[in-house]
Amino acid sequence: MELNSNTNDTATQLDMGSKKSVNDISDIFVENSLEKTLQNALEHGIQGHKNGHLDVAAELYETILEIDPNHAHANHRMGLLKIDTANDTAALPYLENAIISNCAVLEFWESLTKTLVRLGQLEEAEKIISLAKDYGANDEGIKTLEAELNQ
Numbered sequence: 001m002e003l004n005s006n007t008n009d010t011a012t013q014l015d016m017g018s019k020k021s022v023n024d025i026s027d028i029f030v031e032n033s034l035e036k037t038l039q040n041a042l043e044h045g046i047q048g049h050k051n052g053h054l055d056v057a058a059e060l061y062e063t064i065l066e067i068d069p070n071h072a073h074a075n076h077r078m079g080l081l082k083i084d085t086a087n088d089t090a091a092l093p094y095l096e097n098a099i100i101s102n103c104a105v106l107e108f109w110e111s112l113t114k115t116l117v118r119l120g121q122l123e124e125a126e127k128i129i130s131l132a133k134d135y136g137a138n139d140e141g142i143k144t145l146e147a148e149l150n151q
Contacts, residue, residue, distance in 0.1 A: 038064050042073055049081060057081055072102035079111060088115050103135045106142070113145050125149055 045060035058081055064074035079094035095112040102108065109132040116125035129146050 034067070038068060038071060038074070042071075042077065045074075045077060049077065049084070054081060054085060070097070070101045072098045072105065072108070075101060076105075076108050076111065079115070083111075083115060088119050091115055092119075106132075106137050106139060109135075109137050110141050110145060117145075117149065122149060 041060050041064050045057045045064070048054075048060065049057035058078070061074050061078040061081065064071050065078065068074070075094045076098035079091040079098065082088070082091035082094065092112070092115060095108065095115060098105070098108040099112060109128065113125050113128045113132070116122070116128060125145075126149055129142060129149065132142055
């Protein structure tokens with residue numbers, strides 16, 4: 001096999017360009033692997049939470065949040081876990097962070113609003129409902145929460 005020493009050779013150009021491509025692919029692979037790992041940990045946390053293994057769920061949610069403090073679903077699940085352990089006040093920052101990280105999930109808005117209502121923070125709950133509407137939430141869940149507040 002004869003190697004061509006011409007600098008315009010396609011193989012040489014490919015090698016120069018492929019270094020960047022390999023790095024890009026490697027970054028994508030690592031990112032996808034991390035996302036899959038975090039998703040797997042979240043699923044195990046949710047399952048543990050549902051099965052009453054609250055310590056295991058808390059540990060998994062905490063680990064996810066150490067890696068990605070803006071993980072919307074881990075923040076939401078940690079907030080729900082705090083609620084389930086009768087610590088509504090401690091749930092608030094997690095529920096708020098879930099919304100900040102992903103304001104498109106209606107369940108996040110509903111969880112925060114319901115928690116504020118339970119804590120007697122009705123004005124804050126009204127503000128959250130208004131914000132939810134500003135972000136496009138206008139389904140039956142929000143309407144029900146709004147009706148409850150106006151009683």
